[in-house]
Amino acid sequence: FVMAKRTGSKSWRSKNYAFEFVNSINEVVQNETMCEVKNAPWHTLIIDESTDITVHKMLVLYIKYREENNVNHKTVFGGIIQLTACTAQDIVQAITQFYTKHELDMERMVMLTSDGASVMLGKHNGVAALLKRKIPHLTEQHCVAHREDLGIDDAWKDVPLMRDVETFLRTVYSTFSRSTVKRGKLEDLANVLDEDALSFRPLSEVRWLSHHQAVNAVLRNYTVLEEYCKRESSDNRDPVANYCYKKLTDSNFKVTLTALGDVLGELAHLCLSFQRCNLTVMEGHCLARAKIEKLRSQYLTEEKDVKWSDRVIEAMRASSAHGKNTSEIIRVIRKLCEHLDARFPEDELKEWSAFDIEALNSDISFDYGAADIATLAKKYEAILHPPHSVEVINSEYFDFKYIMRHKLKHGSISTFSDMVAATLKCEELKHISQLVDICATFQASSADCA
Numbered sequence: 287f288v289m290a291k292r293t294g295s296k297s298w299r300s301k302n303y304a305f306e307f308v309n310s311i312n313e314v315v316q317n318e319t320m321c322e323v324k325n326a327p328w329h330t331l332i333i334d335e336s337t338d339i340t341v342h343k344m345l346v347l348y349i350k351y352r353e354e355n356n357v358n359h360k361t362v363f364g365g366i367i368q369l370t371a372c373t374a375q376d377i378v379q380a381i382t383q384f385y386t387k388h389e390l391d392m393e394r395m396v397m398l399t400s401d402g403a404s405v406m407l408g409k410h411n412g413v414a415a416l417l418k419r420k421i422p423h424l425t426e427q428h429c430v431a432h433r434e435d436l437g438i439d440d441a442w443k444d445v446p447l448m449r450d451v452e453t454f455l456r457t458v459y460s461t462f463s464r465s466t467v468k469r470g471k472l473e474d475l476a477n478v479l480d481e482d483a484l485s486f487r488p489l490s491e492v493r494w495l496s497h498h499q500a501v502n503a504v505l506r507n508y509t510v511l512e513e514y515c516k517r518e519s520s521d522n523r524d525p526v527a528n529y530c531y532k533k534l535t536d537s538n539f540k541v542t543l544t545a546l547g548d549v550l551g552e553l554a555h556l557c558l559s560f561q562r563c564n565l566t567v568m569e570g571h572c573l574a575r576a577k578i579e580k581l582r583s584q585y586l587t588e589e590k591d592v593k594w595s596d597r598v599i600e601a602m603r604a605s606s607a608h609g610k611n612t613s614e615i616i617r618v619i620r621k622l623c624e625h626l627d628a629r630f631p632e633d634e635l636k637e638w639s640a641f642d643i644e645a646l647n648s649d650i651s652f653d654y655g656a657a658d659i660a661t662l663a664k665k666y667e668a669i670l671h672p673p674h675s676v677e678v679i680n681s682e683y684f685d686f687k688y689i690m691r692h693k694l695k696h697g698s699i700s701t702f703s704d705m706v707a708a709t710l711k712c713e714e715l716k717h718i719s720q721l722v723d724i725c726a727t728f729q730a731s732s733a734d735c736a
Contacts, residue, residue, distance in 0.1 A: 322362075641721075655687065660676050686709065702726075
């Protein structure tokens with residue numbers, strides 16, 4: 287497409303040449319990385335559908351694996367496949383052909399990570415369900431970043447005031463994005479008031495990080511924007527400016543917007559953490575649960591015990607009815623926690639809690655995790671090297687627990703990744719290390735594909 291752009295041609299022939307050029311580069315990258323993947327004991331396949339500028343349906347593939355003789359996992363670009371259709375059967379066929387072409391063993395796929403579209407994760411006929419018929423031990427993972435977006439979206443829709451906020455944000459953005467004259471006036475006014483004028487941000491329908499950016503831009507421009515709308519409303523009788531001015535001078539609205547900025551800031555931080563490369567399922571779940579608990583502890587307590595930020599307290603002081611000012615934003619936070627709870631349930635990891643570093647660092651019984659390890663050993667017995675009995679793995683798990691607990695106590699390890707590396711290096715844990723390695727190979731997010 288770069289080639290077509292440089293030649294100034296809009297013909298399909300130029301675009302096809304460009305597509306062939308991209309494919310040739312794609313082929314070189316694939317050949318270099320697939321040899322490593324081929325030798326890895328197991329891997330996670332991360333996929334996402336996309337559409338290029340020629341409206342071709344594409345399937346983007348990334349693979350997470352660990353190289354031989356290396357304790358670190360990495361995620362690499364696998365390739366882009368042009369799809370003939372977007373049904374689950376067509377996607378599975380494309381994946382199968384990809385594996386055959388690169389001589390990859392599908393049995394070594396331990397997890398499929400994707401967005402939550404029904405074509406991907408449909409219970410009976412989704413891509414994951416169809417692949418499970420070929421790979422019984424396969425686990426599907428709904429991308430944690432997508433889950434957070436959906437949880438926020440559900441909470442946002444439940445509260446009418448949030449739709450009012452969204453209308454305001456879209457109005458402000460469209461006002462200044464479509465008119466250089468209005469942008470110029472705002473910047474001139476900012477200079478007069480000795481304030482910074484930041485660009486207003488658009489709202490994305492599927493990326494809630496954009497809502498944080500949009501709210502933050504309004505809050506940073508609040509004084510300048512309020513004065514601009516006041517002048518345009520009185521001098522030019524601008525109805526849009528008049529609408530915005532009424533909102534900006536409504537103390538209830540300002541408190542809501544300021545508090546919302548804090549909450550969306552917390553969620554934006556979580557979203558960025560979810561996009562971290564090689565994020566494991568254990569780490570992703572821990573981050574989500576921690577954020578839910580933090581929001582509940584900070585906001586969903588007795589009204590007098592709510593921990594508002596300084597800027598929210600300042601906005602509240604300018605208003606008379608404190609309870610009324612915060613009731614709707616509290617309702618949003620409560621709905622948000624409820625929806626995130628449903629999408630990140632406490633028991634989501636089930637038997638993998640046997641490797642929960644927080645649990646291992648606490649007082650655990652001798653039998654802790656034994657039943658879970660037996661379940662995991664049975665599930666993955668076909669791909670363990672070499673196959674060994676549940677008794678052997680369970681016996682080794684008892685040693686694993688207390689070795690890791692000792693390392694945690696003395697600070698030689700502190701994170702899940704540290705624990706994985708320590709286990710893989712320990713000769714006495716060579717059997718249980720395979721299950722730990724599988725858990726570390728799991729990928730929580732499909733952000734690399736986005």
